[in-house]
Amino acid sequence: MAGVRAASGPGLACTAGNVCAVARTVKRAFKYRFYPTREQAAELARTFGCVRLVYNMALQQALRHLQVAFTNFWAKRARYPVFKSRKRSRRSAEYTTSAFRFRDGELTLAKMLEPLEIVWSRPLPAGASPSTVTVSHDAAGRWFVSLLCNDVIEQVPAPGTGVVGIDAGIDSLLTLSTGEKITNPRHERADRQRLARVQRNLARKEKGSANRAKARLNVARIHARIADRRRDHLHKLTTRLVRENQTLVIEDLTVRNMVKNRSLARAISDAGWRQFRTMLEYRTDWHGRNLVAVDRWFPSSKLCSTCGARADRMPLNVRSWTCRCGTVHDRDVNAARNILAAGLAVTACGDGVRPQRETSRTGRSSAKQENPRATKGIPVL
Template identity: 50%
Template structure:
């Protein structure tokens, strides 16, 4: 299998200048070719493919006013065209919106294939630079990377992602199986009654973020003070995102390590997030990302992750007798079954039902679909 290993690195002034130039060239090539393809369709009804776009890029480099494109490696520029072609393929397949132009204020990326970097003696060298990158190797790479992606986020931090071949090691088989019900009060509740709680990272930093955004709004556009204020807002957003991802990785790893089978509920998060009152809380919970992590970690560890149908009434159905309540408001957190008299905690009861249905589905060969969450 292939796996990406991401590390932070600290470039030297010369490397930072080279990367800034590379990011700018990648952005210019992507935006100019995208404009050319869009105009060709609207003006002449002409559909442009990757080969024509690549030919246009070659001609672009030969123009006298664009000779500076030759000062950086051509590999990340060509890779940006491949990414653009993939974006168009996703658009025509209905999986994404029309490709948009890249902004210099957002995340910057440059992808290097094997001909544009060297990995030797534990050091990583990129094209056009003689000194190795100062990478903080938190763990060793399992093999030499086939692709390296260098990125700079809005907070000004540099990262390198190395795509490597690795051999997954299955965890010892255990008899434990669990059903989980995701929510907002608790990120998930298990069928045994364990509740994780919800750190609510966005709400925790809401006042501080609002203060920084007000200060940003008062700064004059184009000034250095505005750039500094924008950097502070970006760093705070990065902190919130890092805290959220760290918590999700720890929870998903704990579930995969302790259970042979994990049963979850498929949720259409994109539809649920349209709720104006709960959209921010749902986005902060990141149910889709949590399910995605369970899926690939389960595959690596030899575990089974099963997603049940999203329309299954897990909360309204009695886990003792199977009676289904006709209606149940969201604020009802506990209820008594009118059929058998069992007293249920809403979330624990849902987790029990999800586990029962998930084990049944597993017997018929069902597995998780990360895109369904």
């Protein structure tokens, strides 16, 4: 897995055929699995404990991480920072350049005599020199090392001027304005019976016993398998969408509020909408694409993408409907087309998309209002 941390300006990269393509230098974290020796695992466990202690006591090394936590809290992106727990907190430690040695493809951490046994599932960029190294130990008992280094990404132009509107859903993971529906793999549902069985087994174990620790590990492994499959699918999906289109339009969904619906929370969490958007954001930035987010209150499902008429109601159980103009709409395809049209309007006019809503100061909408005559006589669905 690779993630983006920071990016610098674009440059030019020329191929052997003297064809120059725009390239972008970004900071990418290349993550690999490794298998520590018994001594290395013990040393890392002590390091994780020190990191937790330093964070909780607000001393020097962890102040930057604590500052980020409070910054996210004040920006309303996270809750108030809490003390790190030995059982529930993520076990990880970050090493700066003075605390590790990377030489000849081998990584040796401070206070360790031998290099880590890393499974190099893919090569690092040529001449890469990691600036920081993060070691983590997940709940499933797996060890990972993440190396942050510079990488040059060629921004290959998209074929033509492709544009696409994307409607996120549950029955279909994504519906495109082209009419294509991408199947929802439902990774959690596929392993739901196995997960329920090991969770029942965990509940029967005595707290604090060795058998309970083994049962907890079995539960964590199934959760890890579900998360890995979901992440892999979203990586491939976002890569394909960014390569095929120059402009992508999505809805600005508030997943945090949507999962409060008990009937849909499990399905929404399994779909990974928030993770999908995060991947789409940094990939469009890498490759010079345009990503437009339409306001969450835009009535994409209620509008007729042919004549612009608006239905008064559109319950979730209505999957297709007929407009007054005679057009029969698939609910999701129609929504994707409306999202695309709204996004292109935002790009062209530079205005927000909030039909039928008023601002608190001016009393006027930030976008054009629909013609009231267009919605007159529309049947209630």
